[in-house]
Amino acid sequence: MKTPLYIVMLGPPGAGKGTQAKVLAQALSLVHISTGDLFREHLKNETELGQLAQSFMNKGELVPDGVTIKMVEERLAKPDCVSGAVLDGFPRTPVQAEALETLLAQFDAGVKVVPFINVPDEVLVERLSGRWVSSSGRVYHALYNPPMVQWIDDLDGSELYQREDDQPETVRHRIKVYRDQTAPLIDYYTQKSLLVEIDGTQSIEGVTEDLMKAVEEA
Ligand code: ADP
Ligand code: AMP
DSSP states (O other), X not given: OOOOEEEEEBOOTTSSHHHHHHHHHHHXXXXXXEHHHHHHHHHHTTOHXXXXXXXXXXXXXXXXXXXXXXXXXXXXXXXXXXXXXXXXXXXXXXXXXHHHHHHHHTTTOOEEEEEEEEOOHXXXXXXXXXXXXXXXXXXXXXXXBOOSBTXXXXXXXXXXXXXXXXXXXXXXXXXXXXXXXXXXXXXXXXXTTOEEEEETXXXXXXXXXXXXXXXXXX
């Protein structure tokens, strides 16, 4: 059997991780696992985990490592992950990164490459304030990636909405949380020779091209 391929998308909120993870997963026939989407799904289904996650998400804080790791562990154990996965929004702390390594070692696998999508802060705020999302997790931008019909999902016709945590005030806090708690992973994965920096200010297609190259060369 082929070794499973695990890709970790790293970058600040609004860098384009979700947008690109979807494209990569489709192109490489892998599942796309977004921890943010998983938490929002729990919230929609009114589970206990959803309630807990909401209290952190609304403030732009990270959900505690223990519950986040357990949720990812359960997701990665599902049969559709046998070929690997594109991880989007996980790991977000060094503790999560260590846990991921331990988890994947159980499948005789490891992270293959960590594309770090780099985008300056002022662009992030603009990206997130114009982000429109569908309940199925598809992502648009009012200016840079508009749907065919305003506020309507191209594929299923459902209404698009702006995320509560995309308010400028919360976005600024999320960027700070990223700098304090997630940015240390840049060094962590550089030391493991897995990090590939990608210029995230290019067009969506330009970023995809660089990402595909990074994966092919890994
Ligand atoms: P993340 O998952 O890293 O938080 P998203 O993929 O949701 O980021 O992208 C944030 C917003 O920026 C979305 O509205 C998306 O359509 C838009 N976007 C993503 N990549 C680009 C890009 N290269 N150029 C312009 N806008 C982009
Ligand atoms: P995202 O959809 O990736 O922007 O994530 C939205 C929110 O979900 C974050 O601001 C956190 O509150 C929470 N979240 C998502 N992934 C994680 C994670 N790996 N660790 C902790 N919290 C997370």
